[in-house]
Amino acid sequence: MRHAHGPVRLVVVVVALVTSLWAAPAQGATITVLCTGFTGCLTVGRTDGGYGTVYQQSFWSMTGGHNCTNYAAYRLTHGRLVARPPGTNSALTWGPAAIHAGIPVDDAPVVGAVAWWDAGVGGASATSGHVAYVEAVLPGAVLVSEDNLNGDFRWRLMTRLDGTWPSGFIHYPESDGSPSGEFTSVTSPDAGTLDFWGSATDPDAAAGSRTYLVSLGGPRGTAGAETYTFESEYFRFHRISHVGTRGPISMFLYALNTPGTAGDDVLLGQRDVTIRATSVTRASFVDSSIARTQHPKVRISLAPTQASGVVDVMRGTTLLKRVTMTSGTRQTVTLPRQRKGRWTISVRYRRSVAFTASSRTVYLRVR
Incomplete structure (x- = not known):
């Protein structure tokens, strides 16, 4: 059933537009540059895939302009369709994010793969790493095209012996246009509240809001399941919402395919969560007026x-x-004896996995 839930709060985390640097080559490394600049490379027949006319735009939410990650993202999304794996941010994250998503990363270059350098490897930035696009594979060598933050577009030749060989080559699969991403975590900090994180992208949809569906108690279509949809504009999202369900439950999170685009809706993941219920603490003194020689009992x-x-x-x-x-x-509960006077006593229940915290104030007179 679709749940008419109460007010919701959507906390959107804007994933920072990310950049990467190409550092000076390591000692003994030899960089063989074949051409530099969009115009300079086109003049000698070396393409930028059209990036030169749109390089100020952002692709995969990378920083527009001269930037290695934005250029690689452009080449992966023009003339082909590749989904951005979760965790793909600055260049040094591209390899680990691909491995986490089950995408092959190896030492076997092929045309169309992304060459990836971990931080400080082969002349890459010691803090950001580097990525480039494989244009051609030669015996013992690879031709790549790349862009560079604070630098320019270029083609270069690298060999296994020149000190610039990458950490690995990422072999991104073609996408059918379906969303992809992950359901990262969920908690229930307050009564009837879900606090969850996730990320998703729809590779063939224009920039803008994405629609997600939550199903509690079973996959969508399950009889009795509580469902609702929400929208988020960004690749990574954080949602806080109020639901009617209480207690232990399985939560299913779906990314809905953008209407009019290829692909299907995708289950991002399933996680178990105990949705807290409100607790009430009840307390009263057996005798609220006692002599100071007596022990209070509550x-x-x-x-x-x-x-x-x-x-x-x-x-x-x-x-x-x-x-x-x-x-x-x-x-x-028998309490220690108290001095003469009027006392305010607070009885406080600490919250549990299933229930919120609560308290009750009672008053004691000691004669």
């Missing part, structure tokens, strides 16, 4: 009866007693 119970956990009995910041409540029980 009755404590929790609602609903399934609630359990630690309860602290406090006078201001002073802990008078700590007890552990089990489900469905009620305890009468």
